[in-house]
Amino acid sequence: MPCWKRIAAPLLAALAFPLAAGASDLPPWSERVLGTLLDLEAVAGLPMQERIEALRARGERLFIGQFLVEEGAGRPMATQAIIPTKRRRPPPQRFQRLAGLDAGACASCHHEPVIGGGASFTANVFVSEGFESADFDTIDPQFSNERGSPALQGAGLIELLAREMTADLQRQRDEALATARRTGAPAVADLVAKGVSFGRIAADPDGGLDVSAIDGIDADLVLRPFSQKGVFGSLRQFTVNALNHHHGIQAVERFGATWTGTRDFDEDGVEDEISAADVTALVVWQATLPAPSRKDDLPDAWRQASERGEDLFADIGCTSCHIPALPLASAVFRDPGPIETAGTLREADVEAPLEIDLAALDFVKALPRDAEGNILVPLYGDLKRHRIADARDPTLGNELLGQRFVDRDVFLTAELWGVGSTAPYGHRADLTSLDEVIRAHAGAARPAREAYEALADDGRQAIIAFLRTLEISR
Numbered sequence: 001m002p003c004w005k006r007i008a009a010p011l012l013a014a015l016a017f018p019l020a021a022g023a024s025d026l027p028p029w030s031e032r033v034l035g036t037l038l039d040l041e042a043v044a045g046l047p048m049q050e051r052i053e054a055l056r057a058r059g060e061r062l063f064i065g066q067f068l069v070e071e072g073a074g075r076p077m078a079t080q081a082i083i084p085t086k087r088r089r090p091p092p093q094r095f096q097r098l099a100g101l102d103a104g105a106c107a108s109c110h111h112e113p114v115i116g117g118g119a120s121f122t123a124n125v126f127v128s129e130g131f132e133s134a135d136f137d138t139i140d141p142q143f144s145n146e147r148g149s150p151a152l153q154g155a156g157l158i159e160l161l162a163r164e165m166t167a168d169l170q171r172q173r174d175e176a177l178a179t180a181r182r183t184g185a186p187a188v189a190d191l192v193a194k195g196v197s198f199g200r201i202a203a204d205p206d207g208g209l210d211v212s213a214i215d216g217i218d219a220d221l222v223l224r225p226f227s228q229k230g231v232f233g234s235l236r237q238f239t240v241n242a243l244n245h246h247h248g249i250q251a252v253e254r255f256g257a258t259w260t261g262t263r264d265f266d267e268d269g270v271e272d273e274i275s276a277a278d279v280t281a282l283v284v285w286q287a288t289l290p291a292p293s294r295k296d297d298l299p300d301a302w303r304q305a306s307e308r309g310e311d312l313f314a315d316i317g318c319t320s321c322h323i324p325a326l327p328l329a330s331a332v333f334r335d336p337g338p339i340e341t342a343g344t345l346r347e348a349d350v351e352a353p354l355e356i357d358l359a360a361l362d363f364v365k366a367l368p369r370d371a372e373g374n375i376l377v378p379l380y381g382d383l384k385r386h387r388i389a390d391a392r393d394p395t396l397g398n399e400l401l402g403q404r405f406v407d408r409d410v411f412l413t414a415e416l417w418g419v420g421s422t423a424p425y426g427h428r429a430d431l432t433s434l435d436e437v438i439r440a441h442a443g444a445a446r447p448a449r450e451a452y453e454a455l456a457d458d459g460r461q462a463i464i465a466f467l468r469t470l471e472i473s474r
């Protein structure tokens with residue numbers, strides 16, 4: 001039996017309708033979201049454009065649809081934890097703002113200015129490790145960290161950049177180890193990927209590593225570009241976790257019999273709630289969302305101010321972290337990817353990952369390339385964690401709980417493409433303007449913030465004019 005079917009069986013049932021048409025076995029008035037399960041092997045055999053269209057059609061349905069109790073929505077005896085964790089007793093209500101369920105659909109929190117985008121303060125989520133049963137419903141910050149919902153546009157390119165940078169950094173580590181063994185003396189390697197420095201690593205001849213000088217990344221040198229703390233390495237990890245946390249829809253690859261010994265871990269009466277194939281459809285839909293772009297229908301005054309503001313943005317040091325573009329060598333997106341972890345479908349679990357070539361998409365074709373043919377991804381970010389708050393100004397580091405061993409005042413650099421469409425700002429989505437969030441920068445960003453504050457008003461307004469041109473297309 002092929003590996004996909006061995007893992008997800010009997011979930012990958014053959015479909016009796018054309019996949020490319022996105023057809024469904026459900027009547028048009030049905031409230032159900034999942035319906036007939038996806039045959040991923042059939043999709044993988046389609047030409048590239050049809051493959052993308054089929055997966056996007058399925059993924060969009062799953063992203064927008066409101067999951068029902070009879071499909072598995074709810075997790076009465078499971079917490080929102082990343083690791084499958086039982087509750088002591090079922091919660092008194094199905095929906096809870098703190099511990100979830102807190103949404104019926106992915107689009108509940110990702111819908112501004114378009115589906116897949118962010119949301120206003122009203123759609124904030126609450127992040128905790130979730131190992132403890134929550135028999136209360138509170139937004140007190142001592143129990144959970146409150147976060148705004150990030151926009152997902154361009155996420156596929158972000159993951160591909162992170163994969164390539166991870167490979168570069170781990171190769172540098174391995175070369176340092178090989179040098180130390182060959183020479184019999186310690187070897188030090190500067191860790192640099194796509195021009196971004198992640199500190200250095202020292203290797204001993206006996207194979208030991210000194211990771212104390214690594215900066216902005218975990219000691220395993222895996223870039224994790226998703227979540228505001230940078231704790232999810234792939235859209236698949238992000239999706240499997242979010243399905244359980246926010247909807248109580250439990251992916252077979254993490255909560256099924258292989259890992260938990262039961263097909264109904266949350267004890268809601270629904271077995272095998274979402275298949276590996278449907279998770280892939282959700283991943284592909286997110287990965288193919290068009291990247292944000294530049295607003296170009298500007299009046300002359302705005303265009304002139306924006307051009308000046310872009311220069312000032314670089315002059316005062318903002319582009320040291322908000323790098324305008326990073327080069328991407330390959331746009332082929334494979335799922336599952338190379339850095340999946342236990343509880344998420346991995347490359348070793350399948351005969352071959354499903355591939356989609358993002359270069360076939362119009363928005364990728366429109367991106368510039370460098371002299372080596374690399375796609376220049378205009379993310380205005382560096383995929384690196386930075387200390388963004390200090391004792392003088394804790395605004396951007398005011399959470400009370402750590403997350404996945406990342407310090408409370410350390411956050412992933414926000415990609416600014418699309419920032420003109422994603423107000424309000426800050427990790428809690430409680431800063432109302434671009435000017436306000438710039439003035440909240442502290443820690444490693446304090447010099448750039450102070451340079452911004454030292455500008456005359458027309459200089460600061462020019463930077464705002466530039467940032468407002470970076471938007472998510474409607």
